[in-house]
Amino acid sequence: MEEISIKELFLILGKRKRLIILITIISILASGIVSLFILSPKYETFTTLMVGKPKDYGNNDSQMDYNDVLLNQKLVTTYGQIVKSRAVTDEVIKNLDLDLTIKEFGEKVNVNLVNDTEIIKIEVIDEDPKMAMAISNETATVFMEKVKEIMKVENIQVIDRAQEPEEPIKPRPKLNMAIAGVLGLMISIFLVFILEYLDNTIKTPDDVEYHLGLPIIGTIPKMDN
Incomplete structure (x- = not known):
């Protein structure tokens, strides 16, 4: 098997550097065009709630002990399902007169349970920043009403109400273009080595000895006119 030195690898890359640069630039430009002009921006906002325990759970003392905290943390998972x-x-x-199915609504709304706390974070992603804020706040309001009916919970507090997001969370043109540039560079280098492997022309005196098994008597240098 023919061995290729590191020097020869760099010579191969240098010989086809225009192809590498071209593919890399095309990848970056394509990613930028898709991110800026084709993909719709997505905005995210959230409402955070702190939910306590139901009336009938545990003791009714005004002082909350460690067991109460553990109980509330376990109940948070139940609240997330509600x-x-x-x-x-x-x-x-x-209430918001949304033209959405239950599935589409579920894709926009995500419930995160903050670890080791009694806090629920209702996150909403939408193409309209105002609608994202409205859905997040309305979901929190309806949830507070329902959990009082279902779980008999009275101690629910809103920590942060959703605000209208100013910047989209995606797409991220700079990040996408950077990733596209790296991928374009890798693909172009791979393509260069494939082309070099498929190229069976004789280019150097060593190729003559290797492929034809003939000794080199002399070479004729290329001269400028």
């Missing part, structure tokens, strides 16, 4: 339930989503869609 946020995504049809009882909540149907009412939010109706």
